[in-house]
Amino acid sequence: MTAEIISVGTELLLGNILNTNAQYLSRELADLGITVQRESTIGDNHDRLADFVNEAKSRCDLLVFTGGLGPTADDLTKETVAACFGDELVFDASEWEKITGYFARTGRETTPNNRKQAMVPAKGHKIINNHGTAPGAWFEQDGRCAVLMPGVPHEMKAMWTESVRPLLMERQNCTLHSVTLRVLGGESDIEYRVRDLLENPNPTAAIYCKTGECEIRITARARSDEDGEKMCRAYAKKFYDTLGDAVYDEDVAGLEETVVDTLKEKGLTISTAESCTGGLIAQRLTSVSGSSEVFGYGFVTYWEQAKTKLVGVDPAVIGKYNVVSAPVAAQMALGAAQAAGADIGISVTGVAGPDRDDAGHDVGTVYVALSTRNETAAQLLHLSGDRSAIRAAAADEMLRMLLDYLN
Helix, strand or coil: EEEEEEEEHHHHCCCCCCCHHHHHHHHHHHHCCEEEEEEEEEECCCHHHHHHHHHHCHHHHHEEEECCCHHHHCCCCCHHHHCCCCCCCCCCCHHHHHHHHHHHHCCCCCCCCHHHHHEEECCCCCCCCCCCCCCCCEECCEEEEEEEEEECCCHHHHHHHHHHHHHHHHHHCEEEEEEEEECCCCCCHHHHHHHHHHHCCCCEEEEEEEEEEEEEEEEEEEECCCHHHHHHHHHHHHHHHHHHHHHEEEEEHHHHHHHHHHHHHHHCCCEEECCCCHHHHHHHHHHCCCCCCCCCCCCCCCHHHHHHHHHHCHHHHHHHHHCCCCHHHHHHHHHHHHHHCCCEEEEEEEEECCCCCCCCCCCEEEEEEEECCCEEEEEEEEECCCCCCCHEEEHHHHHHHHHHHHH
């Protein structure tokens, strides 16, 4: 099955709203084995939207719409798509009751234009919205389908999970099983090494990359979940054979989850001392459920005085080497572990930009360090990008260093 994702809303074209819906749906459709051929954004204009719908439904099996289901005059998606699919809209008393009830509970009164949201397909069917006032819609004509969902992200995601995804899985007439590999490394290198494995029809494999790592999602269509799992495992082995130790885990949200799980398995605790990352590493660790078993507290030591007072960095070492140095990073890591009574201390100090520091260190000069009960080691990094990118990359590199030690 092929699909196109169409986001409707002039506010998207103006850049007033970040379109996270298309990203979410692209991944979800890929997980179902549905090939997304295009992603498009259309403004709130009936003629342009109608022209686009007629063109799109001639070239793919499924059109997935978000947005334009509200009560205002510029919310045109439902009536426009209905006409393109040879359908019409009829008033649904149960939906109207739901809308009026919602307004009553929130102490407001409905206006005549709110009735627009209670209009549903005559030939197709409505899709229940359990989290808002705008029901979705399903249209079908000559084997082509269109599904309409709200533009509000949390409403769209709930409708997808509760109604649309199960409907599409039923139409696929198979069971889907997925495995996600987390891989350390740059996008171009990883993609080049596995490019031949990304062309398989079943199981399919898709690569998604961010700074410093990628995830590879393998999805098998099979008669049973057991068969799907076997197919995924067999195909995952090909990636392991190609990428080796660069694959650090499966089916986790990110590096921090693997680090926390590994610390738990080994019965170890950790503390952090951060300067240029400003608590980013601690935030990532504590975003993992159950991290309190391994992380008690950390330190953000931006000033020199904070480094001395909170984690015991020797002022003489700062005076001799500067705060952006391996000796200071090492003392920060050791001091964090000792102050928190943790088995491991990690630290980051550096220049995130946008300008050099007073000592003349280039932007992107960062030191990370790790201290255990037996040794302390520091490492120099040369990172690139803007301030946010450097901070994120420094956190990634520190977590990598920690995982290398734990393994």
